Every structure is written in structure tokens, then in C-alpha cells.
Amino acid sequence: MDLLNTLVDKGLRRELPTRAEALAVLATSDDDLLDVVAAAGKVRRQWFGRRVKLNYLVNLKSGLCPEDCSYCSQRLGSKAEILKYTWLKPDEASEAAAAGVAGGAKRVCLVASGRGPTDRDVDRVSKTIAAIKEQNEGVEVCACLGLLSEGQAERLREAGADAYNHNLNTSEGTYGDITTTHTYADRVDTVQKAHDAGLSACSGLIAGMGESDEDLVDVVFALRELDPDSVPVNFLIPFEGTPLAKEWNLTPQRALRILAMVRFVCPDVEVRLAGGREVHLRTLQPLALHLANSIFLGDYLTSEGQAGKADLDMIADAGFEVEGTDTTTLPKHRADAVAGGCGSHGGGACAPCGDTTGETAPENEPEPAASGARPDLVAVRRRGAGTDLAPNA
Ligand code: SF4
Numbered sequence: 001m002d003l004l005n006t007l008v009d010k011g012l013r014r015e016l017p018t019r020a021e022a023l024a025v026l027a028t029s030d031d032d033l034l035d036v037v038a039a040a041g042k043v044r045r046q047w048f049g050r051r052v053k054l055n056y057l058v059n060l061k062s063g064l065c066p067e068d069c070s071y072c073s074q075r076l077g078s079k080a081e082i083l084k085y086t087w088l089k090p091d092e093a094s095e096a097a098a099a100g101v102a103g104g105a106k107r108v109c110l111v112a113s114g115r116g117p118t119d120r121d122v123d124r125v126s127k128t129i130a131a132i133k134e135q136n137e138g139v140e141v142c143a144c145l146g147l148l149s150e151g152q153a154e155r156l157r158e159a160g161a162d163a164y165n166h167n168l169n170t171s172e173g174t175y176g177d178i179t180t181t182h183t184y185a186d187r188v189d190t191v192q193k194a195h196d197a198g199l200s201a202c203s204g205l206i207a208g209m210g211e212s213d214e215d216l217v218d219v220v221f222a223l224r225e226l227d228p229d230s231v232p233v234n235f236l237i238p239f240e241g242t243p244l245a246k247e248w249n250l251t252p253q254r255a256l257r258i259l260a261m262v263r264f265v266c267p268d269v270e271v272r273l274a275g276g277r278e279v280h281l282r283t284l285q286p287l288a289l290h291l292a293n294s295i296f297l298g299d300y301l302t303s304e305g306q307a308g309k310a311d312l313d314m315i316a317d318a319g320f321e322v323e324g325t326d327t328t329t330l331p332k333h334r335a336d337a338v339a340g341g342c343g344s345h346g347g348g349a350c351a352p353c354g355d356t357t358g359e360t361a362p363e364n365e366p367e368p369a370a371s372g373a374r375p376d377l378v379a380v381r382r383r384g385a386g387t388d389l390a391p392n393a
Pocket residue numbers: 065066067068069072073074075076112113114115146348349350351352
């Protein structure tokens with residue numbers, strides 16, 4: 001297929017595809033799915049070989065958020081029966097992080113619900129970062145605390161944070177349909193603050209919220225423009241008790257096409273397979289490893305993932321290898337630049353990190369809702385941080 005040859009060539013050169021090419025990836029048929037995966041897989045292997053980076057989420061503060069992000073089980077007015085607790089103490093967070101590191105995680109993601117941190121919250125998280133770094137040599141720490149005020153990114157950097165996550169989630173054009181308590185521009189501003197402070201910027205999206213192909217391409221092109229080093233791709237987990245509970249819009253094939261599009265647009269960026277993979281990709285998860293070079297290990301913020309052991313088995317069975325702490329994730333041209341932040345690079349409030357459709361639809365219209373709703377696969381997290389039970393790692 002000419003389209004795929006063109007996209008592979010561009011990906012290997014870190015050249016931006018056209019919007020029409022990105023839309024055409026989303027419009028490919030199920031018959032072409034393996035060709036699409038193979039093509040995007042060439043780009044993935046060029047920049048990341050067969051390595052898979054494992055990331056581990058620690059939910060420092062769960063639920064009771066004053067913001068109204070429709071996809072989020074922690075939102076204002078959420079009826080989802082999730083764990084609710086206030087800030088974990090540094091030693092509790094460090095203990096949770098250690099379980100992930102022992103399971104093979106290279107990065108720990110410290111997430112707190114809320115619009116954004118107070119300066120006192122930044123102090124708390126700074127102590128937690130210190131505790132984690134002291135007890136886990138070589139671990140990367142990413143903070144995800146919501147909208148940042150002036151100076152907070154710098155303080156987190158000084159405290160030892162390596163990265164900051166704040167997802168754009170969806171296109172600028174549809175942002176107001178998803179959240180009303182803050183704006184798309186607020187989110188962009190925080191990603192830029194993180195970048196400017198020398199933190200490795202992490203910013204991604206949530207697919208499956210009823211958006212059109214155009215919206216997906218908009219948000220991924222906006223991400224490339226913002227130039228984060230890592231792009232988590234979440235697939236909406238339609239939580240009962242949230243406004244998007246009935247939005248079952250994805251099929252495993254659709255999810256793979258979305259990941260392939262992201263890889264073509266952001267060829268040399270850490271594309272992370274994030275929340276919703278078990279629910280939407282289901283038995284096709286191993287194919288996604290040919291597209292994403294990074295995944296979350298174990299559980300998500302408020303929902304349970306598959307067993308950590310199953311993740312490790314899947315990676316090995318698919319012929320990939322877990323990335324060690326002695327390896328730099330990003331290609332050299334990017335890693336060098338971070339030492340100074342999807343784009344050529346040299347050329348979310350908090351992340352809903354995981355708490356959060358195949359006949360081809362005509363361009364500009366959302367795909368019809370898939371019939372394969374699987375609420376039976378959505379399990380509220382009842383173990384790990386904030387409980388007395390051992391975490392999944
Ligand atoms: S995504 Fe973050 S800011 Fe939005 S409702 Fe959830 S916890 Fe609050």
C-alpha cells in the first residue's frame with residue numbers, strides 16, 4: 001500500500017505525515033490491519049528496538065476531585081465506587097513504588113487527584129520523591145499533580161522529579177464537551193511549564209470518548225507540536241457512575257489503528273499503551289507492543305489491570321524485552337535534548353492514567369458505537385495504595 005510505504009519512510013526520517021495521511025490510517029479496513037501494524041512496527045523498531053519500558057502508577061490521593069472531567073471516576077459528583085483517600089505518606093508511597101520497581105518498572109508515576117497542587121502539596125510530593133529515589137536506585141519519577149502554578153515545575157525538578165505528566169486528552173475543539181472546570185489552554189500551559197523547567201514532558205490522549213477521526217488527528221498533531229517525550233494513549237474505561245459510562249466506542253482493531261497513527265505522527269517518542277488496554281484490546285494486546293514501546297505495569301489509578309506476571313509473560317511471548325534501568329529509553333537525539341522534553345525534537349489536571357470501536361467510518365464522522373461493550377472487564381481497584389492488600393506488580 002503506497003500510504004504505508006510513505007508513512008514508514010517518513011517515520012524513519014522523523015518527518016511529519018500530512019493530516020490526510022494520518023486520517024487515512026484511521027480509515028483503513030480490518031483487512032489491512034496487519035499491514036498497518038507491520039508498517040508502524042518498522043518505525044517503532046527503528047527508534048526503540050524490541051524494548052518495552054514498564055511504568056508503575058502510584059495513586060497518592062484518590063477521588064474527591066472538584067474538577068468535572070467526564071471520563072474520570074474521581075470527578076466531582078462521580079458515583080463510581082472507587083477507593084477514596086487523602087495523601088499517602090512518603091513511606092507508604094515509597095513502599096508502593098518499590099513493588100512496581102521489583103516487578104520491573106523503570107519509571108514510577110506519582111499521581112494525585114485535584115485541579116492542581118498547593119505549594120504545601122509540592123512539599124509533600126518532594127519528600128515522597130526523595131524517599132523513592134533513596135530506596136530505588138536509578139528509578140525515574142514522574143509527577144502528575146494537575147495544573148501547575150508558577151515555579152512549581154522548577155520546585156519539582158529540584159526535588160528530583162524527572163518528568164511531569166499532564167494529558168491534553170482530546171482535541172481543542174471538543175475539550176469543552178468533556179470538561180468545563182478548566183480549559184484546553186490551561187492544559188497546554190502546564191505541559192509547557194514542565195518543559196520549560198527541564199522536566200521531561202509527558203502528555204497524551206484518551207480515545208473512545210465519542211470523538212471523530214478529525215479530533216483524534218487534531219490532538220495527536222497538537223501533541224507533536226508540544227513535543228513531549230512520552231505520549232500515553234488511553235482508551236476510555238467507561239466507568240459506571242460517570243457521564244461517559246455508556247461510551248463503548250472502541251474495538252480492538254480500532255484501538256490498534258489509533259496506536260499506529262500515533263506512532264506515525266510521533267515516530268521517535270515514547271508511545272505508552274495506557275489505561276483501557278485490557279478492556280478494549282483484550283486478546284490483541286500483544287499486537288500493540290509492535291506500536292507502543294512502553295506500558296503501565298499492574299493496576300491503574302482506580303481500576304485493576306491484568307496481573308503484572310501476565311504483562312511480563314505477554315512481553316516475552318511476543319518477542320520483546322523489558323527495558324532495564326541501565327538503558328536510555330529515548331533515541332540519542334531526543335535523550336540529549338531532554339538533558340535540555342512528539343515532534344522531531346531536534347528537529348493531563350492529573351492524568352487519567354488508565355481510569356478512565358471495525359468497519360471504517362466516513363471521514364469527519366465518529367465511528368458507530370461498537371456492540372462489544374464489556375463492562376464485565378472493568379474492575380474497581382481494591383488493592384495496593386490506600387489499602388491493606390498487596391499491590392499488583
Ligand atoms: S482527571 Fe484529574 S482533574 Fe479531572 S476529575 Fe479526574 S482527578 Fe480531577
